[in-house]
Amino acid sequence: MCSSMDRGIQPVVHSSPQIRSASGLSQTVLQGCKSSLITSQAITSSGSPGLNQIFNGGVPVGTVVVLEDRPCHLYSRHFMLLFAAEGLSVGHRVCVAAARSVEIKEFISDIPRKVTGEESSGLNEGLRNPLPESIGDRQGDGLKIAFRYESLPKIDSVLGASHASAPSEPQYDLGRKIDASQVETVGYFTHSHSSSPAVPSRIHRLLEWILNEAGKIPRQNVLRVCLPAVDSPLWNFHDSHEFFRFLFQLRTLARQNSLIISLSISHSLHSPADLFRIRRLSDAYVVLETLKSEKKHALYRDYQALFRIEKTFAVNVLRPPVILDCEYGLKIKRRRVLLERLHLPPALPETAQRETTDHPSGIRSTIGGLVGNQLGCQAATERNLDF
Template structure:
């Protein structure tokens, strides 16, 4: 009777598993990427914290998926979300690919709030929480103030002890500032082919395939498609179904081929291509997530600047909502159980001078009820007669 050593097969499989884990480790450790709390998929931030919390509980946009942002009217709220998405990618060191626009658009991205000073201040606050107050004061007397240290380490994410500091997942941007591009910032602008006998999107798909194939396996890429089919950016024949639908299908193929390295955000003007068109319905089916921005009738291009708060109420003042946000589809893996769905809930968005926020929408109190609340003493319960109809 022959015997064999069982530990040989176990060690071989163990080594194989370790090799697989080592190949996947750089992706999970990539800057600006973290696993989804729903199913563990690698997820990146859209640059808008409130939008990250809306995407099916993934706390961000899962890599390998696309988000279609539709907008009614002549406003450009969707363009603001695109700028946040591109700015977040540049800050995290991702490769940003912008379709159809010129280099000038890249210099109009929003800047960070506080810049390196805020990051350094937050890091010093974390250091204070890790040590006792007596040692903190002792270090100040011996080595001087902590603010006199070299701030370069805070920018590069390296602490004084030589350990790497964790970068924030979603940064805070200010629309009144301009993003300072780092020397190693990687942003490319893909041109649309104006040839009438050829699809304007075919060269773009070829460029994207070449870039992704030649780039390292640890690089993260973001595809930005502003105002798809808009005549200001794309030629007239780009709106033909046999041109735009293969493009979206090609983007979907790239997302499936690089599920942990690529994410796409696309905007579509519904004033030119309404949702009752069959072409738009097919575009939605080829997208993993679909949201619709519907500004209020009084909103216009001049309303993009936030209204000034009343005097003496700047601290507690909240800008009124400027439109509805409808969720039509979310990037959910149904065969894996999916995530929490926000479809059917009432959402509203607000664009201030500094940020874009999404909140649940609720009707304001009736004017008569407000007067009753103001005249009623504090702590007194309403009477039964006041509650009867």
């Protein structure tokens, strides 16, 4: 497959926004973007307040985000719909590419609509209980033994909850769809089956289509490209190496243009070695692991899937950012997609007991065996020792 650079097509390079300098000179700022306080790069909202908090404010322009579904495509679709809805609300150019035209129509028709005012308050009602100002407020006299923790505030497990009501973080209702006027503004691409050797491959035509769409947008705008189920057999990739080459060309296009690409893959269609290479070719890699109801642990009983961060953005930085928590719980509640921190359950089931409580002699023999092996002395027997 030949790249678009070999065909004489020049990329459209846009300038990224920067923080205003100390001299007061104004810099070019892309529409719907802001400058990151950490890397001074142009970042934009992903549509999910929780995902924005994980990514330190938003998604950088010129990057590729890969969503891996385990075992099959299910929950990554919600994040891609929010990504497209956020682009339409801020005035970005949104494009969708799929192997079949039916999938494109279904995806565009399912893009959620932005809610404001009373609709937003009704959507947030019942999401979480009001939190006390501190832990000590629950007792009348305060904490007497653990007095050091009396003034600590209680942690809200919902990511982005403190920013959900801010004007910069719009909310979207999955049950309400966008208007027909907005549907017409979404660009789309689908390949047509042709056996003629003169017709370029569908992958090459997809890359040229993305490059042409990037050249049509104004200089201060951003193009958002959604590629749901891009590893589908309907795309007719010959082998895994062709798919890797395709991802490398996507990342090259994103670097040279004001472009953000979001794509989803299925875990069941790739080997562990292939998934490792895909993760290396992406800028951010997220795993969405579906939780089966019959095998669900008590810790995950309130969640539909696990949201795991395996790679985050490290573009134009000396070292990647430090992520304290890599795994979160995914919950779809009241037609909203929520990401929550994982906490231990408040109470264990009645069957959960310590196995070693009824066998004190076994504990002594085990500990004695470990000490004996380490120090070279004889292991202790099961009889009680007198000191």
